[in-house]
Amino acid sequence: MSARWRFCCSPPRFHRRLVPNRPNVLLIVLDTLRYDATTRNNMPFLASLVSRGVVFTNAYSTHDFTPPSHFSMVTGLRDGLGSDDDRLENGVPYQLQRAGYDTFATAANVLISTRQMPTFRGFSDFKEPGDINSGTVVDAVEDMTEIDLQLAMLNCRPTPHARTMVYFSADRLLPMFLEQIRHARPPYFGFVNLVDTHEPYIPDPNVYAPERNLPPGFNGDIVGRRLSPELSNPDSIADPARRTFVKSKIAQAGAASLTSIDLSPVALTIYHRRYDELAREADESLREFFDAAQRDGLLNNTIVIITSDHGESFGEAGLVTHMFHDRGDYESTHHVPMLFVLPSSLHSTTRLVDRRVSIASLAPTIYDMAGLNWSAFKTHYPSYARSLFPLFAEALPKYTASVFVPKPAKQDLSEAEQERQKALRTLGYVH
Numbered sequence: 001m002s003a004r005w006r007f008c009c010s011p012p013r014f015h016r017r018l019v020p021n022r023p024n025v026l027l028i029v030l031d032t033l034r035y036d037a038t039t040r041n042n043m044p045f046l047a048s049l050v051s052r053g054v055v056f057t058n059a060y061s062t063h064d065f066t067p068p069s070h071f072s073m074v075t076g077l078r079d080g081l082g083s084d085d086d087r088l089e090n091g092v093p094y095q096l097q098r099a100g101y102d103t104f105a106t107a108a109n110v111l112i113s114t115r116q117m118p119t120f121r122g123f124s125d126f127k128e129p130g131d132i133n134s135g136t137v138v139d140a141v142e143d144m145t146e147i148d149l150q151l152a153m154l155n156c157r158p159t160p161h162a163r164t165m166v167y168f169s170a171d172r173l174l175p176m177f178l179e180q181i182r183h184a185r186p187p188y189f190g191f192v193n194l195v196d197t198h199e200p201y202i203p204d205p206n207v208y209a210p211e212r213n214l215p216p217g218f219n220g221d222i223v224g225r226r227l228s229p230e231l232s233n234p235d236s237i238a239d240p241a242r243r244t245f246v247k248s249k250i251a252q253a254g255a256a257s258l259t260s261i262d263l264s265p266v267a268l269t270i271y272h273r274r275y276d277e278l279a280r281e282a283d284e285s286l287r288e289f290f291d292a293a294q295r296d297g298l299l300n301n302t303i304v305i306i307t308s309d310h311g312e313s314f315g316e317a318g319l320v321t322h323m324f325h326d327r328g329d330y331e332s333t334h335h336v337p338m339l340f341v342l343p344s345s346l347h348s349t350t351r352l353v354d355r356r357v358s359i360a361s362l363a364p365t366i367y368d369m370a371g372l373n374w375s376a377f378k379t380h381y382p383s384y385a386r387s388l389f390p391l392f393a394e395a396l397p398k399y400t401a402s403v404f405v406p407k408p409a410k411q412d413l414s415e416a417e418q419e420r421q422k423a424l425r426t427l428g429y430v431h
Helices: 044-052 066-075 092-098 118-122 146-155 170-183 240-253 265-295 344-349 359-369 375-380
Strands: 004-007 024-030 053-060 102-107 125-127 188-194 302-307 338-341 351-358 399-408 417-424
Touching: 024 066, 024 359, 044 053, 044 265, 044 338, 053 302, 066 092, 066 118, 066 359, 092 102, 092 118, 092 188, 092 359, 102 170, 125 170, 170 188, 170 265, 302 359, 351 359
Parallel strands: 024 188, 024 302, 053 351, 102 125, 102 188
Antiparallel strands: 004 399, 053 338, 302 338, 399 417
């Protein structure tokens, strides 16, 4: 069943005069950033950008896992990762390039790969982690098994295809992205993925001392994500060969770290405190990026979109982090920030939009801002998302919204979804 949105009245008319002719568009994804992490105290610079554009206070991700949520962002489709829908021509990068845009990207998260996601091959210049990282990263994502992926992300410890997870932080990655912008030919579309708030939560020790006030036996490198049945109880595996294989994987990763997950209130507080500190570090890097871009005149005809692929849990429903295979969808993992920073000539159009929207709407919105016709996508895909462009200036109708959240398979990164879950979001929704 396709995703459906119900409105009690018609959506407002388009106001294409709001944006410059063929503006540059930058999409900044702060990986794993919860909506409530973007407060003025926590991320003061990001909060200050509210006065420079359009803010959607009730934006939700389609997934709690990086690849499918990014797929939704750049295609407008709420599902289809790994199916025939994951094609080059379905992505914003390819369509904008065909329309004369220069396209480029830089990604810190190793799961954002042109090898895995054909829709990202439309970028003329894509700096993937293996291209820019001289350290050790996951450089064979396409060969990962389910066990490899879980152990790598749970423990950040070596497995055959997933060595120590080392990411570029925003203060190193954004200058690279800025260089791409400086060398781009307008109009251009740039994408960057930042993973500063992703686990393991290890802030700058010069600012935050991770070992301070730790509870006894607390291990800050452990991620409390729910394990698959195979990893939780390998002895229950009927097939001897598979049982031996899984046990060997666990031995390689370190069995102790799989069993000592700490969900005590003190431990969760420390997890969250570290996460908030990383959000502050990312916020400062954003400020430096915007200052440099503004100083060089790179934002005069540029719309900057800031959002996240999913949130993070810190004890909500007894869960920690994200990517809960079959535990449902939660406010903590799906409510994300979404901000459109407009050129200075349009700051007077600033508004807060409380309407509940999806990150899947980013693709048709970008097409609208670039003046492209996306009706063919809507005709071909019944579940194609709605553009947010009409909401930038019009009064908003009252509404209710029901959203289907696809749950992708985790056997490998190219498999299609297995099931869909429906979440009815109301004012009284707490999880």
